[in-house]
Amino acid sequence: MYGKSMSISDGMIEKYFVLAADVDSKTLTRIKKLLKDSSQNPRDIKRELARSIVALYHGNAAAIDAEQHFDRVIVNKDAPEDMDEVTLEADVSIIDLITSEGLTKSKGDARRMIQQGAVRIDGKKVDEMNFVISKGFKGVIKVGKRRFLGVR
Structure with a gap:
């Protein structure tokens, strides 16, 4: 509102x-x-x-x-305090993670967002389609202007 x-x-x-x-x-x-x-x-x-x-x-x-x-x-373009969070049980590709967590509609949408520079991990732009997030990673993933996911 x-x-x-x-x-x-x-x-x-x-x-x-x-x-x-x-x-x-x-x-x-x-x-x-x-x-x-x-x-x-x-x-x-x-x-x-x-x-x-x-x-x-x-x-x-x-x-x-x-x-x-x-x-x-x-x-300020910071992460909201009430964002969804996930704990990784295994290494996962950025495309699989943002698609499975609902930050993108499909894997194709995820690829397009990466190509456009709209995917960031802890503020750093992801530019590799095959980027893998390790099981022990903790941080914030941002897709577009307003979609955030905390990884714990």
């Missing part, structure tokens, strides 16, 4: 405050002024919108958690 709010176009911010957020007229007037101020970054106003919407439906604590998660995963 937080991320969806952050992805709206700048021209829709005011409408979302009116229709989706529970804000008073004083806050709405302040938002309108901020939107007209060219020195104000619309991203900051969207953050306020996203917090308001999440807080309305899920509470203030959830809004804070959602913002922190967004900053960690989207802005």
